[in-house]
């Protein structure tokens with residue numbers, strides 16, 4: 001548990017308007033970011049559908065609305081230039097935006113969920129069983 005919420009308290013539920021404000025403010029930062037901006041620029045030509053999809057996604061995550069029907073893992077596996085440090089930057093900008101928009105419980109609720117989802121995306125994208133850094137390379 002990384003956020004400020006206690007183990008057994010449920011996080012506040014954002015409204016759809018709050019989700020929209022966060023998504024739009026976050027991707028405005030992403031597009032201007034030197035590290036993340038170019039990755040999105042290569043793939044997204046029309047931002048309106050992407051922003052709408054991300055509102056659906058966060059509505060499903062935070063409000064269990066079921067509005068998002070997609071496969072984030074498949075979408076990210078296609079992004080061949082993304083590295084773990086891009087995730088660090090993504091999470092930093094997301095938490096920063098959430099803290100600018102909301103009081104702390106709600107901001108930490110978003111940040112916690114984003115960290116958990118990022119962890120599972122990174123496992124799918126970067127983890128190769130048998131290639132752990134601690135294992136010495138067998139050269140012959």
Ligand code: HEM
Nearest residue numbers: 039040043053057070071072075082086087090114117118
């Ligand atoms: C290094 C960090 C990340 C980068 C560079 C990144 C980049 C992208 C890009 C370029 C797309 C558009 C893919 C396409 O249209 O083909 C996308 C889609 C998406 N991203 Fe990320 N992303 C990152 C992290 C995350 C995280 C942490 C989450 C969730 C908390 C997330 C959730 C999504 C979702 C839900 C979609 C829509 C997938 C679909 O098409 O259904 N992303 N991302």
